[in-house]
Structures are given as C-alpha cells and as structure tokens.
Amino acid sequence: MKYLLGLVLGLSMPFYAQASQSVANTIDLTNHWLGPVALGVFSLAYILVILEEKLHLRKSKPVILAAGIIWFLIALVYSGMGQPHSVEVAIRHNFLEYTELFFFLLVAMTYINAMLERGVFEALRNYLVAKGFSYRSLFWLTGILAFFISPIADNLTTALIMCAVILAVGKGKPSFVATSCVNVVVAANAGGAFSPFGDITTLMVWQKGIIEFIEFFSLFIPAVINFVIPAMIMQFALPQGIPPAAKTSTKAMKYGGLTIVGLFILTIITAVSFHNFLHVPPVFGMMTGLAYLKFYGYYxxxxxxxxxHGSENPPGSQDNEYDFDVFAKIAHAEWDTLFFFYGVILAVGGLGFIGYLSLASSYMYGELGATNANILVGVLSAIVDNIPVMFAVLTMNPDMSHMQWLLVTLTAGVGGSLLSIGSAAGVALMGQARGQYTFFSHLKWTPAIALGYGASIWVHMIMNG
Incomplete structure (x- = not known):
C-alpha cells in the first residue's frame, strides 16, 4: 500500500508543481482584446439576468453561457501563448469553490423543502393568522420572525412565509401589504447578515475561513439596528385597527415535522463542529446531516x-401522512439558483483571471480606502446581485483588517434591502404580492432603509472597530 501511495504522490507532484507555477504565471489581459470582449459578454449576460421577469428567461441560462464563452476565450489566448495548464488550474480552483457551495446549499434546500412538505411553515402561518393581531402587531411580528428565522432558514424562504401571512390578513389594505413586505425584506436580509446560514454571501465568507462562525454574531446588534430603524419609521404608515378574520387551513402539521426541524438544527451543529473543531470544510458536515434526513426518511x-397495509388504508390514499421521499425534496431544490451560482462564480472567476478584479481592488481598496469601498459594496448589492459582488471581493482578497471583513459581510448582506431588486427576497415578494408590493412601493421607503443602513455601519464601527 505504501508503494502505491508513493507512486500516486510521485505522479501527482509534477502536476501540483506545474499548478502552483501556472497560478503564478497569470497574465494581465485587461488591455488585450480578450478583456473588453469578456467584460461585454458578462455585462450582456447580467442584463438578461436583470430582465428575467420581463423575458421569462431563467437567470441561470445567460450566466452559464457567459462563463463558458469567457473561459473558452481565455483558454484560446493562453493556448496561443503556450500556457494551457494555467487555465486548467484556474478553472479547477473556481469549480472547487462552486462545488462546496453547491452541496452545502443543496442540503439546506432539501431540509427546507422537507419542512415545507411536512407543513411546518404553514402551521406557523395559520397560528399567526388565527390569533387576531392588530395591523401594527402583525407588522412587527412578521418582521421580528423574519429577522430570527432567516439566520437558520434562508432569507428567501423566510420572506415568502411571512408574506403569505401578510397577504392572508391584509386583503383590502394594499398599503399594509406593501409596507409590511418592505419590512419583511429588510428584516430577512438583516437577519441573514449575522449568520453563515442566513445568506449566500455570509456562507461564502465562512467557507473561505475569513470569519469564524462565532464571530458573525458580533454583527447582531448592527443587524438589529438595520432592521429596527426603518421599521420604526414605517409603522406610522400602517392602518389602524384589527384586520377581519381570515380563513386558515385546518390542516395540521404532518407527522415528523418537528423532528425534521430538530435534524436540521443538528445538521447545522454538525457543520459548525466539523469546521471549528476538526478544521474540515463545513460542506462535509452538511452532507453528513443529509444522511440524518435520509435515515429518518427511511423510517x-x-x-x-x-x-x-392496513385494511382500511388503500394504497395511494391521500391521508397517508407518513409518505416521505427524500429524493423528491432534493429534486425540488432551487436548481435554477444553484446553476446561477455556477455561472456567476465561473464568470467572475474568469474576469478575475483576466485581471479585472485586481484593477478593481487597487482602485476600491487602494484609492477609496477599505471603509468607503466596503460601504460601496453594499450599495452595489442593491443594484447588482450581492453574490457576484461578494465573490469578486473574496477573489480580490484585499489586505484589510478583520473589522473591515465584518463590515463588508454586513453591507453585502443588508445593502440589497435598499431596492426591491437588490435581494432574492425582494424579487420573490414582488411576484408573490404582485401589484401591491412593487419596485416603487419599496423605493418610497429607501430613504428610511438607507438611514438604517448608515446607522448599522456606524454602530458596527463603534462596537467592532
């Protein structure tokens, strides 16, 4: 066995030596014809992403194509220069980063789908609707719940659940629906900013090993400020009184719903423990957690x-609450989103390989300074999706203090709240509450949200500076 191991290592050493040499031999191609062409391809793809709702074109399609074109052109140029292996090494590096993110998210999405199928979130919705809270109470309750659920579930799912409650009780009150949806978007994004599980950007930072799991919680107070300040201003626009009783489903949570919630929490603990104590990538902990769900699914x-097999229960009966297929939950994952991440990571990685991220880094973090650059990242996240922005920052890997890394994590997470199109939660709610929560109904409250954004940064600088 040791001879076999030695042979494998011996054969692989030239590759790794060549790989490290290839990484060092990257060429600045920003002034080459390849640079503008690749930038144009990515820009065109992202315009199509922004127009997804208008074109009814899935956002993953243009970025996957753009990634393929960009790396094809890079490979073409590098082959002509006699350095084809540099491209191979770079692609493998970017693909490995995507793979870790892919499997991590796939497990999380599977658990969320399992909880949805078991009726966990519907039970919460029915409870809130049936309680007969006032408009103002519901405004605060949905916001607070969104803030505290999004660190565990993702901010998109959280926002959709809370929006369902808002729509159920807000019939005939479009101003309540619009204002409450804005509040939920802000709360979900703020809640996701202080947890690795709350947003893709925080997950990327955690997986990169820049910020430890426990350190994210130093952003809790700034995140609270980010949520509370706009909410305190918006509450004065709410209608008075108690909404009329709304019809709720009498369907109870299915068997095993709370057990799956417990298994998801155990999965999170496993992932965190693997990373913190064993220095194993957290994705391995998540995959282990998927095994928990698979075994429970078998049960x-x-x-x-x-x-x-009971005589009174014919096969195919709709009353079978035990029926559960874990692979069906995997199949219902957000595949378009997962493939979108592939396209973004590979495309942005390609632009970085060409040299654009080095240029951006030297300008933003060299001339503007780390604080201004990180605040700008948050503003950009409201216009462009925060995932490519954060991935670009991580790829740049600017030399900045730990406090600044926390700052960019905060701003990238909450900056998307400035506009309805700045986060997945906002975009989803525009579809769910179509005609009531719109781009302009959100824009109306952008000054209040910006006030919370600025205040959260100020508090962070005082607390963590």
Missing amino acids: LRQKSKAWT
Missing part, C-alpha cells in the same frame, strides 16, 4: 408501508 417510509 417514515417503513411507517408508510405499515400504514398502507
């Missing part, structure tokens, strides 16, 4: 079989 399937 449910056995109960389902026992149930259907």
